[in-house]
Amino acid sequence: MTITIKNAADIEGMRVAGRLTSEVLDMLVEHVKPGVTTDQLDKICHDYIVYEQKAIPAPLNYAPNGYKPYPKSICASINHQVCHGIPNDRPLKNGDIVNLDITVIKDGWHGDSSRMFIVGEGSIAAKRLCAITYEAMWKGIQKVKPGARLGDIGHAIQTFAENQGFSIVREFCGHGIGRGFHEEPQVMHYGRPGTMEELVPGMVFTIEPMINAGRREIKELGDGWTIVTKDRSLSAQWEHTVAVTETGYEILTTSAGCPPPPAFITA
Template sequence: MTITFKTPADVEAMRIAGRLASEVLDMLTPHVKPGISTEALDKLAHDHIVQVQQAIPAPLNYAPPGYTPYPKSICTSINHQVCHGIPNDRPLKNGDIVNIDVTVIKDGWHGDTSRMFVVGEGSIAAKRLCQLTYDAMWKGIVKVKPGATLGDIGHAIQTFTENQGFSIVREFCGHGIGRKFHEDPQVLHYGRPGTLEVLKPGMVFTIEPMVNAGRREIREMGDGWTIVTKDRSLSAQWEHTVLVTETGYEVLTLSAGSPPPPAFALPEPAASAA
């Protein structure tokens, strides 16, 4: 495993790329409503990344070995789609849930983040799945500190999710990121504490759990990219890019419109003097 450790200058460049990726989601938020197509959202994102941010949408024409080039600038995964959904001309409907996954390249560095959106009035079950998946991501993030392990992150996400009666997709995981879109290490969203790679300052990777309301089994659609739940149950995903610091972690994909961390991820208030 070849993990690249980021220098302070690298980290500063990644903060910029991460903020830009998150700002694309901020920009898209008011547009995610019934009647808009994911194709239209893709065009909005592409034009913003290229023209406003002077950056590059990393997914466009991305082609790992064995894949045809990805044809769009963002991924949009709706309802029972788990990940890598390709934007198309079908309008979003009231009650849909959609994950929008954005990766930008700025000055050679990648910023990668995704959020869930509930279109119009979502069901209680759909909103619960989206919120629980957000909390699951943060259960993993708060485990990040020097000396912890990747297994600690996966275990925290898995136990929290499964205790709520949901399942974790195992075929896809988080990943190291930097000048390359996908680097070592792989960041599993399940596992045993104290196993796998030990975290050290300067490591940067994504935490991006995919949580299914039903069973964890998935299948690939005929387009060669879109992944869906086998039982057609709803699926949700959130993603942040995270740096291991000297004392803990820093989330690199934050912007003005980022949802706030859950209460359990906030620092403890300082005890007041008696």
């Protein structure tokens, strides 16, 4: 495995791409409401990224080995969809939860982030799942520092989520990122402390736990991309791009409208 270590100039380029990514999510807040389709959200994002930010939406026509090209500029995963949901013409309805996953390429660097949006008035259970998933991501981020190991991140996320009665999707993980959309290392959201690669300054990767209200088993739909929970239980995901610094971590996907860290981080 070759993990690309980023220098100060590389990190600065990734900060820009990360901020643009987060600003797309900020911009979406006013658009996510009952009656809007994810196709409409996709077009809003595409035009904003291309014409306002003068950047590139990374998912559009992305085709890793064994996959047909992804047909849209964002991923939109609703309710029991875990990840890689393809935007379509179905209107969002009151109570839906939707993960919007944005990746922007600016000057060759990738920024990758996703947020949960609750459409209209969500149920107590849906709100709790989204909130716990957000905290789980931060439990993982909190472990990032030189000398820690990737297994420490996964263990922190897994134990927190499972103690809340939820399950962790294991087939998909965080990933290194930089000039490539998906680089080494793979960042599991479960695991044992003290295992896997040691973190060193200049490593950049995403932490993006997918957490299910029911069982962890998933399946792929016939479109070749969309992943859903087998038991049709709700699934949530949050994602940040994180750099390992000399003293800890830096979140690269931040912006003015970014949700604040949970209290256990700010304390």
